[in-house]
Amino acid sequence: MRVTRYVQSTIQIQTPDGRSVLIDPGTWNFEPGKFTHDRFPKVSLLVVTHKHADHCDLDAVAAFEKRDRPLVVTNAELAPQMAARNIHARVVNPGESVMHAGITLTALPADHVVRGEVIIIFSALVTIDGWRAYHPSDTRYMDPARLPGVPGCDLLLVPIGNRGLVMGMDDAAYFARQVKPRHLIPIHYEAPADRDRIRPETFAALFTAADGFGVTILGQGQSIDLTP
Numbered sequence: 416m417r418v419t420r421y422v423q424s425t426i427q428i429q430t431p432d433g434r435s436v437l438i439d440p441g442t443w444n445f446e447p448g449k450f451t452h453d454r455f456p457k458v459s460l461l462v463v464t465h466k467h468a469d470h471c472d473l474d475a476v477a478a479f480e481k482r483d484r485p486l487v488v489t490n491a492e493l494a495p496q497m498a499a500r501n502i503h504a505r506v507v508n509p510g511e512s513v514m515h516a517g518i519t520l521t522a523l524p525a526d527h528v529v530r531g532e533v534i535i536i537f538s539a540l541v542t543i544d545g546w547r548a549y550h551p552s553d554t555r556y557m558d559p560a561r562l563p564g565v566p567g568c569d570l571l572l573v574p575i576g577n578r579g580l581v582m583g584m585d586d587a588a589y590f591a592r593q594v595k596p597r598h599l600i601p602i603h604y605e606a607p608a609d610r611d612r613i614r615p616e617t618f619a620a621l622f623t624a625a626d627g628f629g630v631t632i633l634g635q636g637q638s639i640d641l642t643p
Contacts, residue, residue: 416546416641418570419456420633423469424602426572428541428548429456434516436460436541437479438550439470443605452478454636459516463489463504464552465527465536469606477502486515488522492535509537518543523562525554529580540564546643548572549594553603555579556586559593570641571596574603575618584613588621591628598641599630 417429422443429435437458458479463471473496480487480502487504489497497504505513507522514520522537539550540562548570549562559566571594577583581603582590591599599622604613619630631639 416543416548416570416643417638418548418600418633418641419636419638420600420602422635423605424550424552424572424574425470426550426602427455427458428543430517430543433457434459434518434543436462436518436520436543437485438462438539438541439464439552440472440475440479441467441469442472442475443469444472444475452482455479458483458485460518460520461485461487462520462539462550463487463493464525464539464550465490465534466493467529467534467553470552473497473500473502486513488513488520490535490537507537521564523549523565524557525552526557527553527555527580538562540568544643549596550602551582553581556582556590559590566594567596568594569597569643571599572602573599575601575615576603576606576609576613578608584618584621587618591622592626596628599628600633600639601630 419427427437489504494504509524512521519542521540525536525538527534541548547568549565573587574581601615615632
């Protein structure tokens with residue numbers, strides 16, 4: 416599987432035969448001088464976990480739907496906004512799954528509160544031919560026992576930005592050691608309030624070979640090929 420990370424939490428997973436799932440294409444990916452829609456590989460399944468701009472660019476979703484005709488999956492809050500723009504989306508709630516192009520998306524809980532507002536959100540477990548990747552979206556620490564299918568996954572993407580909005584490095588490291596993935600990639604550390612204080616290298620240094628999984632830091636548009 417080819418895993419590509421863009422800005423903040425935007426992740427694309429592509430199979431050797433060209434199917435792909437794109438998770439949370441946020442506004443920051445499309446600023447002048449950064450990536451344009453046409454530089455993303457073809458999208459089979461497009462997932463938007465919640466409304467915040469670093470995860471949801473409706474212009475991008477509309478462009479991808481027009482170009483690739485993917486299945487768009489989102490939550491009940493965003494679906495009406497998409498419908499108003501003629502974007503046809505499937506609504507999922509935590510505990511529900513959808514399958515498209517041989518890719519299964521299972522929505523799981525997430526815990527995201529911003530200035531007292533409980534955000535409508537889900538985290539995303541992606542299963543492709545038995546290979547599992549977990550994208551927590553924006554969440555504070557959650558017990559992996561509440562997340563069926565996540566422990567022992569092949570790829571764990573974990574936010575490290577903290578500020579009470581998502582996991583910080585310590586919680587993310589604890590979560591990763593509980594999950595015990597085959598591979599780990601940190602995400603969510605490029606917000607203006609984070610980029611001068613959060614170093615993914617510091618997070619990676621928390622782990623040793625004894626943890627039993629590798630940690631890869633991906634810059635914007637960088638990819639890694641992971642063998643199922």
